[in-house]
Amino acid sequence: MCGIIARIGGDDDGAVDELLTGLENLEYRGYDSAGLAIKNGGGPEVFKREGKISRLKDVLADETPDGGLGIGHTRWSTHGPPTDANAHPHTDCTGDVAVVHNGIVENYDELKAELRADGHEFESDTDTEVIPHLVEEELAEGADPETAFRRTIERLSGSYAVAMITDREHVVYATRRGSPLVLGVDGGDYFLASDVPAFLDFTDDVVYLDDGDVVVVEPDDYRITTPDGEAVDRTVRTVEWDPEDAGKGGYDHYMLKEIHEQPAALRQTLRGRADPATGDIRLEDFPAGSFADVDRVQFVACGTSYHAGLVGAQFLSDGGVPARTFLASEYATAQPPVDERTLVVGVTQSGETADTLSALRRANASGAATLAVTNVVGSTAARECDDALFIRAGPEIGVAATKTFSSQVVSLALLGERVARDVTGGRSEDARERLEALSELPGHVQQILDYTSARRVAEKYRDAEAYFFIGRGAVRPVALEGALKFKEISYEHAEGFAAGELKHGPLALVTPETPVFAVFTGRNDEKTLGNVKEAQARGAPVVAVASREQEAVAQYADEVLTIPDTHPDVAGVLANVQLQLLSYHAADLLDRAIDKPRNLAKSVTVE
Structure with missing residues (x-):
């Protein structure tokens, strides 16, 4: 879902480049707009754009703000379509408060009506925008920024992770409830993010925040408290991931x-x-x-x-x-x-x-x-x-x-x-x-990777009308997973079935333009083979995923994606690798956005 990144450092610049790196590292979560806010001596300066992070970078190339502190966000739309106005960060009426948010504020309609009645004007369709306006109300009544932040959070219903900066202090305020938020520690510099890979280029020392934790971060210091302000101690852990582990390493995707x-x-x-x-x-x-x-x-x-x-x-x-x-x-x-x-x-x-x-x-x-x-x-x-x-x-x-x-x-x-x-x-x-x-x-698995024919099979059936996957027993889930992979990255219609259920309805969909991918493990193969024959009798081409030892299977299949011979309980893992490769090559041949399929997110943090 949405991705949050914040950078807090003692120097006067550097925040923009590190925030952009963090945003790019969070792309895998899925997003449709991106933005950041930099504190550079005055109020937060906000830059945001609908679309890819490259559009945001183009804007920043013309006017790169200085500043050692800032917040950034990649948005996955929930309230309101992907537009510049709906992109985060969001600000209050004065522009002195900037907020990024992941999650859903369930009572935002009620809060928005109340704020409008008090004269506040809104520029977006999002639930998030009520947060900076609530903070503005508290500040206007004399509260300091931390108190204003705490009082605002108390009024929110739903799940969220929130990070805020104001024009008054060189501080980031953040909290979480039901949405992930972690703190990265790098000497006197700190990062806040929805996930560790966001700041893995800079530090591998991490503090995992609990639900309800409020963290106040400034250069050279941070403190974590409960919602009531009671200090809590959270362990700094070193993650065992190398920054290169989160890179492409020379692969296309x-x-x-x-x-x-x-x-x-x-x-x-x-x-x-x-x-x-x-x-x-x-x-x-x-x-x-x-x-x-x-x-x-x-x-x-x-x-x-x-x-x-x-x-x-x-x-x-x-x-x-x-x-x-x-x-x-x-x-x-x-x-x-x-x-x-x-x-x-x-x-x-x-x-x-x-x-x-x-x-x-x-x-x-x-x-x-x-x-x-x-x-x-x-x-x-x-x-x-x-x-x-x-x-x-x-x-x-x-x-x-x-x-x-x-x-x-x-x-x-x-x-x-x-x-x-x-x-x-x-x-x-x-x-x-x-x-x-x-x-x-x-x-x-390495043998499969070295000798797979998945790309050739994907090419052969690239113009099919639909794709069916069948399996029996322990590999029924593999058939379901194969279909899920195929549809989510190729955008082609794919369905997975228990092999025996093919004849109880789905067979009506089988035609010469609907290849059937059948998984065999060496257990109950004769029954699955019977289902394959039913599909072939309706003209459907059949691709078997099976070992070379399963000779009877190969006799009836139009193509075979071969797996090494192994225990039937383990064969599904190998079959799944072949189906992953099939899905990948099918999507690649169709020029799909393989790593960031449309409408999907890596981590789904809302119900």
Whole structure:
């Protein structure tokens, strides 16, 4: 969603370049306008433009303001269309207060009516603009800027992260509730941002702010307090991400780079956690017996993470533990029964997904144990849940999740084995074989990357009317994920189905212009092959995703995207890599905005 960046330094210049770097580093969150405000001795000087950051840079090239302090923003429209006027920062009537905001002010209609009645004039359609005007009211009544900021925040309903500067002080005031905000520490210079990659070029020392924290930042100092003004101490952590990890590294797109990073990401996910020789699971914070009191497991997640959760539930069900996966947005409003023996697992790459956080909070309030499976140490999910399991995938910038899906699935496979052993008192018969297959995944993924024919297949079917993806059992979620990737970056119509459901309605859509991509794992292949024959009988071309050992499959397929032979429970990770590459090349051939698909954002922080 929207991205916030602030820079606070003691020098008289430098803010503009560093704010622009931060804005560019936040592009992956999705945006339709950008702007910044610089304090350069007088009131905040505001520059903002609808469209790409390059348009903002063009304006600044003609008149670059000096100043060591400023705030910036990339906007993803919620209230009002993308226009110059609706872009952030927003100011009050006097121009002395400038604010950037991520989230939604739910009571802005009420506040706006009140302010208009008091004579305030508004220049935008946004909910954000009420904030600087509320601050203006408080300042006019004699409050100092910090008090005015605190009183204003108290009046807001909804979720938000807010940063503010005024003409009166060389200070940035900021707070968060339900939207992410982190503080970067670089000696006497400081940064505030929606996500760590925004300032990773300048520092890797980070303070993760909790909901309700109010931070006051000035050169050489910062302090964090509760909404009531009570001082709190937040640990400075060093993130293990290198700035180059968040760059393209010579690839044309972040997505392609991150697809190719999967062997390394999977090695990090697996490192020290499983021993194929003995069949032991060694999750660092979950020794044997950690889940002995669990009766059932519920996964909550959204989008790609939901598909990973479906795989996780299958792992557990196969291990004898009742498990289901729920869309977090539905769980938050129609929660199934839970009790103290229910484990609710939130699967969220960023750890900041609003729907997933809401579902986890509801589960926790109902007495369930909660566990976050996330990529971000210090994220809201990691801090609010009872426990956290980190997938260790490294930074992912492309909006379309790739390496994080693979790392989530592998993490959930390890977690599932740990939980199943604790609950049932034994290990599955083929545990060693499954762990061996997991350990071979990095090398197998590399083989796919080296020898894939995905671009040729994408070229062959680039003019199709629609694309269907089918799978059975543990790879039904892979079919769903393959369709999601294809549609979100190619903008072509794609649907995923359980293979057996093809004949229960979707077959009506199958024509010679609708290729069917079928995932085979070596388990129940004959049934999936029957579904393939049904599609071919209607003239549809079929692309199989299968190993070379599955010769019967190749006989019936028009094309084969080959994966190395492996355990059926692990084959889905490999099949997914081929489908990621297929989606990427299809989008590239169509000249789509692969890293920033239209209307989408990397981290969805509103419900």
